[in-house]
Amino acid sequence: MNAPFNPVEICYRWIIQIGTLLQSPLLLAIRLCWGIQFFMTGLGKLMHIQKVIDFFTSIPIVFPVANAYLVGCTEMLGGALLTIGFATRLTAIPLAFTLVIAYLTTEKDALKSLYTFTDIDPFLTAAPFLFLFACIIILAFGPGVFSIDYLIERSRRRVLLPVGPE
Numbered sequence: 001m002n003a004p005f006n007p008v009e010i011c012y013r014w015i016i017q018i019g020t021l022l023q024s025p026l027l028l029a030i031r032l033c034w035g036i037q038f039f040m041t042g043l044g045k046l047m048h049i050q051k052v053i054d055f056f057t058s059i060p061i062v063f064p065v066a067n068a069y070l071v072g073c074t075e076m077l078g079g080a081l082l083t084i085g086f087a088t089r090l091t092a093i094p095l096a097f098t099l100v101i102a103y104l105t106t107e108k109d110a111l112k113s114l115y116t117f118t119d120i121d122p123f124l125t126a127a128p129f130l131f132l133f134a135c136i137i138i139l140a141f142g143p144g145v146f147s148i149d150y151l152i153e154r155s156r157r158r159v160l161l162p163v164g165p166e
Contacts, residue, residue, distance in 0.1 A: 085147020
């Protein structure tokens with residue numbers, strides 16, 4: 001017996017299909033936008049390393065020289081890897097970690113507003129928020145099909161799949 005025509009179900013399935021088709025282009029846009037931003041931010045830190053060291057010393061960050069180089073390299077290399085879509089989920093972890101540290105050291109009031117459930121706008125408008133949000137999205141959903149990670153996984157599956165019964 002055929003199911004009755006249900007326009008709501010048809011529309012809902014259509015919306016799901018469109019959403020599914022938009023996932024990889026959206027992930028690519030996030031990776032390109034924030035990957036390039038991370039790369040440029042890290043490069044800027046490394047090009048003006050003494051200013052970063054001075055700033056890290058003033059807030060105070062332990063081992064300011066080592067951490068200035070570590071953050072600059074992490075952002076630059078991590079941004080490049082996000083942009084091309086290689087080791088994206090793994091890359092998102094140290095990038096997110098640097099942003100959590102940024103919240104803990106330079107955005108204490110914004111962080112406080114989050115855990116006191118008063119006005120969370122300072123948390124949402126703080127400089128690290130969008131970077132952290134992008135990292136969490138990439139960590140949760142991966143890089144999408146327009147990435148080196150996808151090409152590697154696809155070729156790996158091809159090698160691992162049995163050819164057929166012998």
